[in-house]
Each structure stands twice: as structure tokens, then as C-alpha cells.
Amino acid sequence: MNTISLEPAVHKGERRIKLLFGYDKELISLVKKLPGSAWSKTMKCWHVPDEPDVIKNLLSYFKGIAWLDYSALKKKEDTKDVPQVTIALSPASGSDHAMIGELKKWMEHKRYSPSTIKTYTGAALVFIRFLKPKEVKDAANEDVVKFTNEYILPNKLSASYQNQTINAIKIFFREVLKSSIVVDEIERPRREHHLPNVLSKEEIKAILQAPANIKHKAMLSLIYACGLRRSELLNLKPTDVDSKRGLLIIRQAKGKKDRVTPVSDKIISLLRDYYTAYKPVIWLFEGQAKGTQYSEQSLQSVLKQALSKAGIKKPVSLHWLRHSYATHLLEGGTDLRYIQELLGHKNSKTTEIYTHVTDKSLQKIKSPYDDL
Numbered sequence: 097m098n099t100i101s102l103e104p105a106v107h108k109g110e111r112r113i114k115l116l117f118g119y120d121k122e123l124i125s126l127v128k129k130l131p132g133s134a135w136s137k138t139m140k141c142w143h144v145p146d147e148p149d150v151i152k153n154l155l156s157y158f159k160g161i162a163w164l165d166y167s168a169l170k171k172k173e174d175t176k177d178v179p180q181v182t183i184a185l186s187p188a189s190g191s192d193h194a195m196i197g198e199l200k201k202w203m204e205h206k207r208y209s210p211s212t213i214k215t216y217t218g219a220a221l222v223f224i225r226f227l228k229p230k231e232v233k234d235a236a237n238e239d240v241v242k243f244t245n246e247y248i249l250p251n252k253l254s255a256s257y258q259n260q261t262i263n264a265i266k267i268f269f270r271e272v273l274k275s276s277i278v279v280d281e282i283e284r285p286r287r288e289h290h291l292p293n294v295l296s297k298e299e300i301k302a303i304l305q306a307p308a309n310i311k312h313k314a315m316l317s318l319i320y321a322c323g324l325r326r327s328e329l330l331n332l333k334p335t336d337v338d339s340k341r342g343l344l345i346i347r348q349a350k351g352k353k354d355r356v357t358p359v360s361d362k363i364i365s366l367l368r369d370y371y372t373a374y375k376p377v378i379w380l381f382e383g384q385a386k387g388t389q390y391s392e393q394s395l396q397s398v399l400k401q402a403l404s405k406a407g408i409k410k411p412v413s414l415h416w417l418r419h420s421y422a423t424h425l426l427e428g429g430t431d432l433r434y435i436q437e438l439l440g441h442k443n444s445k446t447t448e449i450y451t452h453v454t455d456k457s458l459q460k461i462k463s464p465y466d467d468l
Contacts, residue, residue, distance in 0.1 A: 098117055098118065098120050098123055098161075098162045098163070099117065099162065099163045099164075099165055100115050100116065100117045100123075100154075100158065100162050100163070100164050100165070101114075101115075101116040101117070101165045101168065102114065102115065102116075102151070102154070102164060102165065102166040102168060102169055103116060103168045103169070104146065104168065104169060105139060105143060106251070107134075107136055107138075107139065107143060108218070108222070108253060108257060110145070110146075110185070110222070111145070111146035112143040112144065112145060112146055113143060113144050113145070113146050113150055113154075113169070114139060114141050114142075114143050115127060115133075115141060115142045115143060115144065116141055117162070119393075119394075119397070121383075121384065123161070123162060124142070126157075126158075126161065127142045128142075130144050130157065131144075131145075132144055132145040134214075135393070140396075151164075151166050151169065154166075185222065185225040185226060185228075186225050186228035186229070187225070188221055188224065188225055192221065192224050192225070192232075193221075195224070195232070195268075195272055195273075196217050196220060196221050196224075198272045199216070199217055199220055199264075199267065199268050199271070199272050200213055200217050202267070202271045202272065203216065203217075203267070207352060215260055215264075216260065216263060216264035216267065217264070219257070219260050219261040219263075219264040219265075220261075220264040220265060220267075220268045222247075222261070223240075223243055223261060223264070223265055226243050226247055227239060227243075232273070233273060233275065235269070235275070240262065240265060243261070244258060248261070292419035292422075292423070292449060292450065293410075293412075293413075293415075293416045293419055294416070294419050294420050294423045295410075295412065295416055295417075295420045297424060299406075299408060300320055300417070300420055300424075302406035302407070302408065303316065303399075303402050303403065303406050303408065303412075303417075304316055304317050304320065304402075305406075306401075306402040306403075306405040306406045307398065307401070307402050307405075310366075310369060310370050310373055310374075311370055311373075311374060311381065312398045312401075312402070313366070313370075314366050314367055314370040314381075315329060315381055315390075315395060315398060316398065316399065316402060316417065317363060317366060318332075318344075318363060318367070319414060319417045319418065320417040320418075320420065320421050321359065321360065321363045321421070322344050322346075322357045322358075322359060322363075322421070322438075323357070323418045323421035323422055323425075323438055323439050324346070324418065325349065325350065325415070325418060326392060326395060326414045326415070327349075327350075327392075328346050328349050329381065329395070330379070330381065330389055330390055330391075330392065330395065331347070331348075331379075331389075332344075332346070332379065332380040332381070333378065333379060333380055334371065334376055334380050336380065337359065337364070337367060337380070339359075339364045339367075339368075342358055342359055342360070342361070342364070343356045343357070343358060343359060344356065344357050344358075344359045346440070349440050350440060353440055353442075355437065355438075355440045357438050395414065396413075396414065399412065399413075399414055418439070419450075422435055422438075422439055422447070422450045423450050425438070426450050432444070432447055432448065432450075435447055435450070
């Protein structure tokens with residue numbers, strides 16, 4: 097019987113309980129059905145709301161299925177480093193959830209991605225709970241500023257979360273409440289600028305050669321070879337590989353855009369060997385059960401194992417492979433306009449960031465110190 101360890105946490109300003117356990121497909125399926133359960137990319141675990149009787153409810157839910165280790169919840173010393181929420185949010189009412197339901201319907205109608213819908217509806221609900229006892233219909237622009245100063249900043253939530261909350265609030269008031277709040281006057285946080293993380297070709301080679309499993313090797317290789325996002329790889333179907341023309345068709349990627357990217361004969365040969373060994377039915381890369389999509393968590397685990405085997409200690413994510421692809425193309429002389437198309441960037445300024453990290457560009461710069 098599997099063991100689930102429970103630990104306290106604060107996620108996006110709310111008290112949560114982390115559920116830590118080894119990979120178990122059936123257990124994950126059960127956890128997904130828990131009310132309020134969610135997967136955290138940052139904490140890399142499932143978590144549920146920290147509510148009254150949470151231990152009692154979890155013990156009942158997992159009775160006969162898994163052991164629960166909740167010792168960490170009992171020890172004060174284990175929770176002393178957990179960030180404290182400065183303002184206790186009021187519980188959401190039925191009418192609050194109904195309004196959030198309307199927001200969800202509108203976003204689904206506009207074909208927003210499931211992840212964006214989940215993020216925006218969650219952020220809007222937190223804002224509504226923060227407002228109480230003030231009625232949401234009476235909210236004004238200064239309430240958004242107050243929310244930032246008294247909730248987001250004290251809880252050290254990111255500028256990205258603040259920006260997502262503002263997006264959610266704007267849509268909620270404009271499309272659901274039809275409110276008189278002047279949404280266009282709600283100011284956003286100053287944009288943070290980070291350079292992309294790039295690996296050397298030697299490091300990339302070590303990572304791609306590390307997996308012994310051909311499926312794992314094919315997945316990581318295709319991400320780097322075509323500069324794919326994680327979701328783009330997992331949504332591929334066998335028919336998206338046009339081996340005769342040497343193209344990969346990426347359908348309905350970020351921004352609901354299709355695009356094509358060249359695939360080398362070397363990658364096509366690797367994919368043929370993989371296809372012969374696994375014979376996927378629906379998705380190009382499937383889970384243990386035929387016809388099921390390979391999970392994001394499992395793909396991240398594949399990379400983690402490859403990094404360990406390759407002896408690379410950097411905190412590499414799958415997106416680093418995409419960044420490295422773009423940077424290596426630029427260093428190889430590929431025009432920035434073509435790289436923009438290959439990556440599926442809407443704005444050329446997004447692609448231009450790679451000019452700041454290319455070895456070729458930086459190495460041409462001569463320091464004035466050398467002339468002294």
C-alpha cells in the first residue's frame with residue numbers, strides 16, 4: 097500500500113496541504129477527484145485546501161487505499177518556515193461560485209486554453225473573497241490597488257501572478273458583471289525581464305544521449321530538434337510527422353496557431369525506430385495505456401533522469417531545450433525572422449531576446465580593458 101505524506105504549504109496566497117507520494121497512476125486519478133485538488137508546477141506535487149477536518153476527510157477518502165503520514169502537520173517546528181497569509185480570505189458563497197462559473201463559460205466560448213481558464217477563474221475568485229464584506233458589484237479601481245498592496249505583495253506573490261489577476265479582473269468585470277469599473281485604467285506591474293537559460297551543444301548532446309529508453313530519447317530529442325513547447329510535444333499525433341517532406345506540423349499551439357517546422361532525417365530515423373517499437377495509436381507519445389496521452393509530470397521525470405545520468409547539476413527545465421534550440425540556430429547564422437516563425441512567436445521582440453545570449457555575438461565584443 098502506497099504512503100502519502102502530508103505537509104503544510106502556502107500556494108498563491110492560500111494555505112494548502114501538499115500530498116507527497118511516489119508515482120502511481122491510480123492514486124493520481126483519485127487525487128484529481130478530491131475537491132479543490134490541483135497540481136503545482138513550482139512545488140511539483142498535488143495539493144488540496146487546508147480546511148477544517150482536512151486530515152479526517154483525507155483519512156476517510158484514502159481508507160484501504162493508502163497510508164497517510166500527517167506527522168508534519170502536527171509539529172509546529174515543521175510549519176515555522178511556511179509563509180504566513182497576512183489576510184484571511186473570507187469563504188466563497190454560492191453566488192460567488194456562480195459568477196465564476198459565468199466567467200468560465202465566457203472563456204470557454206472564446207476558446208481560451210484550459211490552463212488559462214483555471215488560472216484566471218482561480219485569481220478572480222481570490223479577489224472576490226478579498227473584497228468581502230464589500231459586494232463585488234461595488235468594487236472600484238482602488239480595490240485592485242489595495243488587493244496588490246495588502247495581499248499580493250505581503251505574501252510575496254510574483255509579478256506574473258499579479259498580472260494574471262489583473263487580466264482576470266478585467267475580463268470578469270467587463271464580460272460578466274458589465275460593471276462601470278474602468279478596467280483599462282487598472283495598471284499592471286512593471287514587466288520583469290529575464291534572459292533565457294541556454295545550454296551548450298555539449299550539454300544538450302549529453303542529455304539527449306543519456307536515456308536508454310528510445311521513447312524517452314525521442315521525446316527529448318524532438319523538443320530540442322524542433323524547439324517545441326512541452327504541450328506541443330504531448331499534443332502531437334503520428335500523422336503530424338510528414339516524413340516525405342521533412343516537416344513537423346504543430347497544430348493549435350499557443351495562441352491557437354498552427355505552424356510547421358523542418359525535421360531532419362536523423363530525427364525521422366529515430367522516430368521510425370520508436371514507432372516500430374511502441375506503435376502509438378492516437379498520440380505520437382502515449383502513456384502506459386494505449387491511446388492515453390503521455391503526462392507532463394512523466395515527461396519532466398524523463399528529463400530529470402537524463403540530467404542525473406548526464407551529470408548536469410543545473411536546474412534545467414524542458415523549456416531550456418527550446419531556448420537552446422533558438423540560440424544555437426542564431427549562432428549558426430539563421431535569420432531572426434525565420435527563428436520567430438519556427439518558434440511560433442507572435443511578436444519579433446520575443447525572439448530578439450536570444451540575441452543577448454548568443455556566444456557568437458558576445459565573443460565579437462572587445463573589452464576596452466584589452467587596449468590599456
